[in-house]
Amino acid sequence: MTAENRADTLSPDEAFATLGNETRLSILQALGEADRPVSFSALFDRVDADDSGGFNYHLDRLVGHFVDKTTAGYELRQAGRRVVEAVLSGAVTDAPVVERTRLDQPCHYCGAPIEVSYRQDRILKYCTACPGRDQSPSGVPDAPVSGYLGSLPLPPAGVQGRTAGEVYVAAWTWANLEFLAEAGGVCSRCSAALTESVSVCEAHADEGVCDRCGNRHAVQFTADCPNCINDLQGPFVLQLVSDTRLLHFLTAHGLNPVAPSRDAIAAVDRVHMDYEEDVRSVEPFEACFTFSVDGDTLSLTVDDDLDVVDAER
Ligand SMILES: [Zn+2]
Ligand SMILES: [Zn+2]
Ligand SMILES: [Zn+2]
Structure with a gap:
């Protein structure tokens, strides 16, 4: 041909x-x-x-x-x-901006309402009450130091004709599909095999956002694409979101982890983001991550190859 x-x-x-x-x-x-x-x-x-x-x-x-x-x-x-x-x-006429808007969506840590803004091709998400997930990213003009809950990429086309709440749901769904591919080791932009690594804050604060590493979780995951400019960095759950047992754990509790309804987003986020971690060894790496919903728990033990070697419900 x-x-x-x-x-x-x-x-x-x-x-x-x-x-x-x-x-x-x-x-x-x-x-x-x-x-x-x-x-x-x-x-x-x-x-x-x-x-x-x-x-x-x-x-x-x-x-x-x-x-x-x-x-x-x-x-x-x-x-x-x-x-x-x-x-x-x-390709939209103006670079769209959504000023910080309060949504009727609860923070997955404390339940207070969240606020979102959109600029520079991403949604930024903040809690109005608690310290959030980690320190706000550098280079964001209106970023406060506290309350940052993360950012979700969304091209300008995703903002067209949508309210702030609808933009947030679209960004969550779009970003989540990328995270699922990347958790499977596949670059969501070019399909190349990602290079994955893990880092551990060895003097991590037990409560809230750690002063030393700036994160709520000590174990951080990085995936770099060797072919394009895509990279991903965040809490280790990013490596686990496509794990069969975690997917099943969510669906068993009526939560759709792929494209949840607007009302279920915070519940899925709570499972994904508000989890316990037990670092058993830094070198070689071994840690156990415990997710919970409605009093039920799922513990996944991950080894130095970043494989789940044990699961306990
Ligand atoms: Zn909060
Ligand atoms: Zn730390
Ligand atoms: Zn790539």
Whole structure:
């Protein structure tokens, strides 16, 4: 099918250089809007190019890595599709901002109402009463020091036509699907195998947010993508959210851990974020994490390979 294609793979430098041209981006956009392969002449008509010779040159540069050329015509390959999707996810008229808004959603630590704001492609979530999860991130202009409950990525398209409460539910659902993939070791952006590691605060405060590490939990998980710029850092539960026993524990209590209803989000968060940890050994790593809901508990013991080696209900 792709016998005529010159190069199926490009280096990152070559791929970026290939995209640095208006005609080529117009070609990708036109192919993205088509729902079937497009012939050369139909594509030329749809793209506002001056002459077919120049158009042919630019189209040829895209064929292989971004565009497939078959007997039926031209169509986007996965890389071309991702470029169009990435552009459209951020393509809104103004950079949307949601000022801090109080929601009728309880903090999963203390039950007080939460507040959310949206800027710079993410929802920031704060408790109005307790110290929250950890110290607020650097580089956030309106971040207070206390009450930070975490951030959820959401492209600007996710804000369009939604209230603050609806934006929050959309961000939770969207981010959670990424977390599930990443807990399975798969980069949610490019599908490469993630490099996973764990770190332990060895002088961790027993209660609340630790002065030394700035987190509520001593065991922190990091997943880095060796292929793209995606990385993930947070409490170790991020590595456990796709574990069968934890998924079953939640569903057995009527909680949908994948896409909970608006009213159930705080209950799922409470299980995921308000858990006990018992670090048995730092080197080699071994720790036990105990989740609870309605008086029922699930303890998962994790070893140095970050595998669950024991589960107790
Ligand atoms: Zn709180
Ligand atoms: Zn600490
Ligand atoms: Zn990646």
